[in-house]
Each structure stands twice: as structure tokens, then as C-alpha cells.
Amino acid sequence: MVMLLGIIFVISVGSFYLIHLLPGDPAVVILGTGATPQNKLILYKQLGLNKPIYEQYFTWISNVLHGNMGTSFISQSSVAGTIRAALPIDLELMFLSQILAFATAIPLAMRSARKPDGPVDRILGASSFTLLSVPPFIIIVLMVLFISIKLGIPHTGPSSYVTFSSDWIVNLESLALPAITLAVGSFVVYYRVLRSDLIATLQEEFITMARSKGISQRRIMWRHAFRPSSVALLGSAGVNIGGLLAGGFVVQYLLAIPGLGYTLITAINMSDYLLVQGIVLVVSVGVVLINFIFDFIINIVDPRISRE
Amino acid sequence: MSELLEEASLVERPEKNKPLGILFWICVGWVALNVIGAIFANVLPLQNPLFEDFSAVNVGPGLHHLFGTDDLGRDIFARVVYGSRVSIAVGVGAMLIGFGIGAPLGMLAAYRRGRFDMVLTTVMYVLLAFPAIIATIAVLSFWAPRALAKIILVIGLASVPLVYRVIRTATMSIATKDYIIAAKVQGATDRRILVKELLPNIAPIGVSFLLIGIATVITLEGALAFLGLSVNPPTPSWGNMINEARTVLAENPWLVIFPSLALCLFLLCLNFIGDRLRSHFDVTEVKL
Numbered sequence: 001m002v003m004l005l006g007i008i009f010v011i012s013v014g015s016f017y018l019i020h021l022l023p024g025d026p027a028v029v030i031l032g033t034g035a036t037p038q039n040k041l042i043l044y045k046q047l048g049l050n051k052p053i054y055e056q057y058f059t060w061i062s063n064v065l066h067g068n069m070g071t072s073f074i075s076q077s078s079v080a081g082t083i084r085a086a087l088p089i090d091l092e093l094m095f096l097s098q099i100l101a102f103a104t105a106i107p108l109a110m111r112s113a114r115k116p117d118g119p120v121d122r123i124l125g126a127s128s129f130t131l132l133s134v135p136p137f138i139i140i141v142l143m144v145l146f147i148s149i150k151l152g153i154p155h156t157g158p159s160s161y162v163t164f165s166s167d168w169i170v171n172l173e174s175l176a177l178p179a180i181t182l183a184v185g186s187f188v189v190y191y192r193v194l195r196s197d198l199i200a201t202l203q204e205e206f207i208t209m210a211r212s213k214g215i216s217q218r219r220i221m222w223r224h225a226f227r228p229s230s231v232a233l234l235g236s237a238g239v240n241i242g243g244l245l246a247g248g249f250v251v252q253y254l255l256a257i258p259g260l261g262y263t264l265i266t267a268i269n270m271s272d273y274l275l276v277q278g279i280v281l282v283v284s285v286g287v288v289l290i291n292f293i294f295d296f297i298i299n300i301v302d303p304r305i306s307r308e
Numbered sequence: 309m310s311e312l313l314e315e316a317s318l319v320e321r322p323e324k325n326k327p328l329g330i331l332f333w334i335c336v337g338w339v340a341l342n343v344i345g346a347i348f349a350n351v352l353p354l355q356n357p358l359f360e361d362f363s364a365v366n367v368g369p370g371l372h373h374l375f376g377t378d379d380l381g382r383d384i385f386a387r388v389v390y391g392s393r394v395s396i397a398v399g400v401g402a403m404l405i406g407f408g409i410g411a412p413l414g415m416l417a418a419y420r421r422g423r424f425d426m427v428l429t430t431v432m433y434v435l436l437a438f439p440a441i442i443a444t445i446a447v448l449s450f451w452a453p454r455a456l457a458k459i460i461l462v463i464g465l466a467s468v469p470l471v472y473r474v475i476r477t478a479t480m481s482i483a484t485k486d487y488i489i490a491a492k493v494q495g496a497t498d499r500r501i502l503v504k505e506l507l508p509n510i511a512p513i514g515v516s517f518l519l520i521g522i523a524t525v526i527t528l529e530g531a532l533a534f535l536g537l538s539v540n541p542p543t544p545s546w547g548n549m550i551n552e553a554r555t556v557l558a559e560n561p562w563l564v565i566f567p568s569l570a571l572c573l574f575l576l577c578l579n580f581i582g583d584r585l586r587s588h589f590d591v592t593e594v595k596l
Contacts, residue, residue: 007434010434014438014446018446129576129579132579133578134572134575135527135531135572136531137531137534138530138550138568138572141550141557141564142568144557145557145561245441249535250534250535254534254554264445268445268535268536269536276449280442280446284442284443288439
């Protein structure tokens with residue numbers, strides 16, 4: 001817990017300090033060329049730029065903790081509001097892709113582990129290794145090339161994006177391609193990790209015991225072997241989240257899905273630095289929290305870990 | 309005493325290693341070919357990657373243009389070869405920085421232990437929790453203007469905690485072995501133990517992680533190029549070639565296929581070599 005707070009503190013200092021990486025007077029850079037003295041004064045007050053740096057940090061962090069991340073001078077809308085609108089899309093995308101990845105990786109890993117080095121295992125092993133070397137941005141471009149263009153499926157844009165609650169069919173349709181793309185990357189990792197752990201677990205004595213009792217293969221896999229083999233799987237899922245987010249950024253940008261990634265990249269292109277800073281902060285803290293939750297779940301699945 | 313040492317090293321010697329196989333050497337050859345191509349791109353008989361020939365726009369693969377031309381009439385083959393320069397430079401450069409800082413620290417921490425190790429490891433684990441990819445995107449988007457050296461530096465520094473962890477774990481598993489203790493008893497200096505005893509033994513793990521790390525960094529550079537955070541066009545890189553090709557996907561699919569293929573094959577070979585080396589030296593305790 002102390003560790004978690006420490007990490008979040010380091011992240012907040014890091015995100016805060018980003019503004020000072022800008023060359024020259026941050027106020028001028030943030031406001032762009034059309035900076036009026038009036039706007040400059042507002043920004044100076046908002047960021048507290050005329051005070052010493054530690055005081056600037058405290059002003060900033062207390063604002064952030066009150067849900068106020070400033071107002072973007074580019075779009076004239078509040079940073080916190082923009083993030084709140086985009087965040088659900090990321091969460092939905094991540095949820096969908098993880099469901100897909102687990103739903104394919106777990107049964108296939110079990111199938112492979114049943115006969116290691118058998119024909120099915122070899123084919124799956126070779127193809128998962130190949131997929132490991134295909135970055136998500138190539139998958140998405142190839143998918144657009146072969147599915148959207150060849151089959152004539154129309155491209156969705158940020159303006160045509162519909163939320164899940166207003167029309168869930170259209171919503172799922174527009175998220176299908178990005179979710180599949182992100183799922184491929186996760187699938188490869190989960191499949192490989194779970195396969196090798198299952199093979200190791202299946203050699204344990206309690207499995208031989210279960211077999212000798214005449215318990216069916218299927219039941220042994222799901223009830224006896226799966227749980228002790230899932231620790232590394234959960235660990236890799238936790239680690240995977242960060243990479244998934246970054247992959248998600250590119251995928252969102254390419255398919256114009258207005259989640260945090262899309263918002264971040266348009267903000268970078270428009271030099272909307274306050275929005276970039278806000279998104280970096282929210283996403284970093286989110287990743288750390290998700291990792292923390294996964295550590296917690298691992299402790300429940302395998303209580304030996306916390307006792308060590 | 310020296311006989312005792314010899315005996316110890318005999319006992320420690322692993323059983324016969326798994327052979328590397330023909331695929332391994334094909335991959336080594338492919339990586340070498342790419343690296344040579346990247347280094348000697350301006351000496352090789354290639355067309356100018358920036359020359360725009362508007363009389364031959366979007367030509368398919370053929371004799372004159374091996375991979376065809378893009379929407380501005382530039383030779384795709386030349387651009388793919390020149391593009392490998394950015395990818396390989398970022399991959400190798402960033403990993404050299406990461407290993408240059410992370411590896412010595414990891415070895416020292418694992419060898420010395422004590423307070424030095426504790427403080428350093430805590431700091432590194434805090435840094436490791438910070439999502440490195442997001443940190444890289446953030447720093448690069450604020451730190452204008454963009455340049456190759458900055459990209460290498462930022463990714464390199466971001467990789468230090470991970471390299472530190474891998475090398476520390478690897479060193480720890482060796483630092484307690486008998487031959488290290490024997491060397492200590494013999495009065496070998498710390499420097500000698502670190503350089504002559506520990507370094508050769510963690511080198512295989514290091515090299516295998518280095519190769520997989522380079523592949524990861526190259527992927528990251530590609531993603532950065534898509535986000536407009538890598539080198540600026542018209543300088544070709546595999547990432548920005550694929551990104552630019554998106555707009556003419558329907559008219560000229562070769563434009564996206566060739567750089568994608570070059571990138572994926574290179575990554576596949578690096579991953580394969582790294583993976584093979586790891587299983588060849590039978591390292592199981594280091595999980596990436």
C-alpha cells in the first residue's frame with residue numbers, strides 16, 4: 001500500500017514536470033502564437049508559473065485531486081471532462097479484447113498441453129511464435145486492407161461512433177476490428193504462458209493420482225490443473241495491460257475511435273499540452289492500479305505467494 | 309587449490325546442450341544481411357529513396373523497381389533498405405543505453421547485496437511500475453523538436469529498470485555458486501570476479517534478452533512513427549512507411565506489404581535467435 005502511494009506520487013511528479021520539458025516559456029508554448037496577455041495571466045495563475053516549483057506542484061496536485069485538471073486553451077473545454085468522455089471507450093475495448101484473448105488462449109493452451117510436441121501443439125506453437133513478431137499496427141492495417149476494403153465494410157469515424165447504451169449493435173460493430181487486433185497480441189502471450197505451465201503441472205503427482213481415480217481428462221484440466229497453472233497467466237495479464245494500452249492508442253487512432261488514445265494523439269498533434277498531461281497522468285495511474293489489482297487476485301488464487 | 313577449482317567447474321558444466329538448428333543460422337544470416345544493408349545503404353547500388361519520379365507513380369513490383377514505387381514515384385526497395393537504418397539504429401542504440409546503465413548496476417547489486425542492493429532495487433521497482441511506453445510517448449511529445457538521438461535516449465533510459473531486473477536476477481543465481489565462492493577464498497579482487505567469473509556466465513542470458521529487447525524497441529519505434537513521434541518524413545523508417553501507405557491502401561497495397569514484411573521478418577528472426585539461445589543455455593529462471 002505504501003509502495004502504491006509512493007509509485008503514484010512519483011507518477012504525479014513526473015506528469016507535472018512534463019510541462020517544464022517544453023522549450024522556452026511554457027505559457028507561450030501552451031497558448032500558441034495567438035497568446036493574448038489576458039490568457040497568459042489566466043494560465044500563469046492556473047499553473048502557478050510565477051511561484052517556486054514545489055509550490056507549483058502543490059497547487060497543481062490539489063487541483064487535480066479536486067477533479068480539476070485545467071481548461072484546454074485549444075478546445076476551450078475542461079480536461080477532466082474530455083477524459084471522462086473518452087475513458088469508457090478504452091475500458092470497453094480492453095474488456096472486449098481480454099475476453100476474446102482468454103476465451104481463445106485457455107482452451108487452445110489446454111489442447112496443446114494434452115499432447116506436448118504433438119502435431120496440434122507444433123502448429124499452434126509455430127503460429128503463436130510468428131504472431132508474436134507482428135506488431136498491432138501491422139495487424140490493423142492488414143485487417144483494414146483485407147477485410148474493410150476487399151469486403152467493402154464501411155469505415156467508421158469519430159463522429160459516427162455510438163455509445164453502447166444508445167445502440168449496442170453498432171457500438172460492437174465499430175469495436176470489433178480493434179478488439180480483435182488487441183486480442184491477438186494478448187492471446188499469443190497468454191497461450192504461451194499457460195501452455196508451458198499446464199505442461200509442468202500435468203506432470204505433478206496429484207494429477208497422476210486424479211488420473212488413476214479415473215477422473216475424466218476434461219475435469220482434470222479444468223478442476224485440477226488449471227488453477228495452479230494460472231498464476232503466471234494472471235501475472236502476464238497484469239504486465240500486458242500497459243502494452244495493451246499503447247497498442248490500443250495506435251489502433252484507436254488508425255480506426256478513429258474516440259477513446260483516450262485517439263484523444264491523446266490528436267492532442268499531441270494540436271499541441272494541446274494540458275490535455276496530454278492529464279491523459280498521461282490518468283493512464284499511468286490506471287495502469288499501476290490495474291497491476292495492483294492483479295497482484296491482489298494472484299494472492300487469492302495462490303495464497304502461498306503472500307506467505308513467502 | 310587449483311585442482312579443486314577445476315573439479316568444481318567440471319561438476320558445474322552443463323550436460324550436452326540442445327543443438328541450435330538450421331533455422332537458427334538462417335535467422336542469423338537474415339539479421340546480418342539487414343544490418344549490412346542498413347550500414348552500407350548509401351554505398352549499395354540503390355536508387356535514391358527520396359527521388360520522386362512522377363512518370364512512374366504506384367508501379368507494381370518489376371525489374372526496374374524491384375518492389376515497385378509509391379504514390380510519389382519513389383522506389384520502395386530503396387526506401388525499405390534505408391528505412392531499416394532508423395529501426396535498427398533505434399533498437400540497437402536504445403538497448404546499448406539500457407544495458408550500459410542497467411547491466412552493470414544489476415550485476416553490482418546482485419554481487420554486493422546489502423543496503424546498496426536494497427535501495428537500488430526499490431527505486432528500480434518503483435520505476436518499473438511506471439508504464440514505460442506511456443512515459444516515452446509523454447516525454448517525446450513534450451520534448452520538441454523531435455530527433456533520432458532523443459528517441460534513442462528516451463527509450464534507452466525507459467528500458468533501464470527492466471534490464472536491471474533481468475541482469476540482477478541472472479547474476480544472483482550465479483553469484484552463490486561454488487566457483488564464485490572459491491574465487492573469493494582465493495583472494496580474487498571484486499573486479500576480477502565480476503569481469504572474469506560472473507560476466508561470461510550471465511552473457512548468454514544477457515545476449516538473448518538483448519536481442520528480444522531490440523525487437524521490442526523496434527516495434528515501439530514503429531508505433532511511435534504511427535503516432536507521428538518518430539523521425540519526420542520524408543526520411544523513411546519502416547514504421548512511417550506503413551503509416552504513410554495507409555492513405556493509398558486500396559490503390560497500392562504493395563506499399564504497405566513490403567515494409568510490413570521486412571519489419572515482421574526482422575522481428576521474427578530476432579525473437580527466434582533470442583528464444584533459441586535461451587533454451588540452448590537452458591535458462592529457466594529469467595522470465596521476460
